[in-house]
Amino acid sequence: MEPTKELLFAYFAGQATSVQQKVIGEWLTRPTSRELYFQWLDEWERSFPQYAPDVARHFDQFRHRLDAPVAESSPLIRPAPVEPSPPLRGSVRWLVAASVALALLVGGWFFREPLLYKTVTTGAYQLRAIQLPDGSTVALNSNSSLQLPRLGYGWFSRQVALTGDAVFDVRHLSTHQPFIVQATDGLAVEVLGTEFSVRSRARQAEVVLKRGKVNLHYATKNRPAQHLLMKPGDRVELDGKGRLRLQGQTDTTRFGNWRYRLFSFNQTPLREVVRQIRYVFGVEVQLADPALARRKLTGTIRAGSSDELAEALAELLDLRVSHRDQNIIFLKPTDNPIPQ
Template identity: 25%
Template sequence: MDHREVRDLLGRYRLGRCTDAEKALIAEWYAQAARQQPDLPGDPEAARAESWANIMGAVHAEHTFEARLRPVHWGRVFYAAGAVAALLCLGFFWLGGGLSQNQNGAAARMLTASTLPGEVRTYRLPDSSLVTLNGGSSVRYPEVFGAKVREVTLTDGEAYFDVKHNASHPFIVDAGRTRTQVLGTVFCVRAYRSLADVRVTVASGKVGVRNASGYSDTQTAFLLPDEQLVVDNRSGRAQKERVNARSLAGWLRGAMDFNNEELRTIALLLEKKFNVPVRVENETLGIQRLTARFRAEETLDDILGTLAMAGNFRYRHATGQVLITMNEH
């Protein structure tokens, strides 16, 4: 069983969709870890209870989570009881490999927080800044920030940052081929790997965004509230736009807001929200742009039905996925 299969299994467990055999396998992980780890109680059931209690004790109000886990070494089948419980409770939060420099110059452990498709979760960073992850997202950061900067990497997905102000320690977000720097503000970064661009949107304060070195035109743009910068991943070309930042962050409340988005981008965002593959079968159809806003309670079929009328396309459910095709004339 590889890492992806394990993650899918734990996701089904969290949603109560496991078979009896799968539940038994997860229970065995707890028991195996308890026997292998000397610092856990010898009784497997006691170890299981302690793991859950420790993790639940780290949960903050309003679904805010804080990193306080030990390093985990991933085996082929059996995992540490604390790691399994953390994955179940905290939306696949685990310690990744790699080291950074902490305030004392020593190597700091790197942490990774992630969410499943359809999940929205908030984590507390080492400086008490907050990051909320949209479905299918992950962010990587050191257990202790360095002496000069507070740096995190959005490795995939979309994240909403509420940064604690610190004039002497800039907060930096690396995402795709962009680097965003602030002192203290509220902003959102969207950088799904399968999308063609990175988008930085400011809700309050001021941020500076620089595209990566190596582009023919490397530059820094400064954004104020209700401004968005769109950076093309291939060319590095950047375009600033006026937007409604609150509407675009509707995913924090479960809503969806598409502002002149390509249909192929909308398909990906729907996939991340509803955990169902959504495929656009025609390239010309995929680059069609649409603008629409949907409430949190609307279903996938509600949304696709409205978009199909606006975009003059068809969709159908087939073999566990949704296929979007051109209308037949």
């Protein structure tokens, strides 16, 4: 059974039943269905856009007010006559022009980021598919943002900045212009045409290469520059101490599974699973017993909500799930229930 567009729209809005979610999950196992999935996801998100302030328009209005200030109303009390001063028209005009120029410079400085760059963001458990001006595509995970220049992209450079998780499918240009992803401070991912994923967080990052070649450049003020050439199947981590760690021959069948709401684990400690739940769904998760953090999990789970994923994890690890103050708490079967 193939799901209809209306069913997918209900799924994106979080209104699909468990049976409907199972139908969509089986449909997504076919590679030919994924392109249509992202087309409908993009169409749904365009129908329910996020609020984005039009900074450029408001700045133009501000500049217009400086150029044509509103005339002041006549005072109720007539001022006493004073002796006329020598004409200072030229000086006054110069002062007004200087004031306007200063205001424009100050306003341009404070608003330079939104004027020069476009930023695409996603909220909690929101996916977004983006097509860049050069034909490259980006799948953006929840709680992530991608920044790209408003002018000159594809002409002067193809450099974007990422915070969060994304999968890139980069188009090779006849000019051989490289594509650069600026991740966490000091780490740049440079490619000519390839498919790879980047996870960028504070002082930590992860790059997984599915096809093509990638050059990693990492340089900070406190350590010498590091360069690393990746090949398909490589996975590189940047740890909190600024070290690049290469792991070859990784399982790329799970590459970017979060795009399909699949959560894959391979001997993953429960503390890392908890961190993913917090990041993707924006909810707080607690372990009643700190020893549970060392429990490990292997497998793939499809989940449409934090509660659905928590229940599946509890079943696999023989745990119980409790809720208190909108927090998810994992307990051992022998633990006393936590008051709601």
